[in-house]
Amino acid sequence: MALRLSTGLRNMLLGTASFKDIMQNGVIRIFPGVQPATADYGEGATPLLEITVSSGTFTPGTPTNGLNFTAPASGACAKAAGEVWSGAATSSGTAGWFRFYANDRTTGADTGHARFDGSVSTSGAQLNMSSTAITAGATTTIDSFVVTMPAS
Template sequence: MALRLSTGLRNKLLSTGSFKETLADGVIRIFPGVQPTTADDAEGATHLAQITLGSGTFTAGQAASGLEFGTAAGGILSKNTGEVWSGVAATSGTAGWFRFYANDLGTGASTDTARFDGSISTSGAQLNMSSTAITAGATTTIDSFTITFPAS
């Protein structure tokens, strides 16, 4: 199963040509339940955890605590190796899917915001976690995050 890109992300990629640049200083939110049909759809649930740089406070439009990708190699873009991507869970629940938002943190239904969605599981998903159980007050860390781009 492939990542689901929003219309806004596709349009911005056409103008910038850079996935890394378009999503610089972004944030990941982990949600319970079923992933929306498209990344243009509203979330439909309150997020369980927000993943930022070192569990820092994220403010939309500000670079502080935003996530960065490293240099792409061989069609693979990975999280910046020097960064700790983590967040303290606000609510307990079972992680079902995630949404990576660009720095503007455009939530709700939109065809203008740059973001993408993926599934979460313990294996075989776009984001594999050691456990999908999220506990309020506990820190969730993403140790590895890679996006593989097709050759054509």
């Protein structure tokens, strides 16, 4: 299954901006339940946790603790070297999917902002975790994250 890009992200990628630049200083939220049909749809659930740099506080519109990617190589952007992507869970549940938001972290139904969704599992998903069981107060760390863009 492929990542689900928002209409806003697709439109921005058709312009001159790069994926790395569009998603600079973004944030990941991990949700329980079933992934929405598109990244334009509202989340439909409260996030279990938010992933930032070193579990730091994230404020939309500011670069502090936002996640970054390396420069693209062979059509792929990886988690920036040296950044620890982690977050403390605010509630307990089973991770089902994630949404990566651009720095503005626009939530709810929206077609104009950059974000993308993917599935979460222990294998075979866009985000593979050692366990999908999330416990309130426990820290989850993402060691590896790579986004590969199709050639066309």
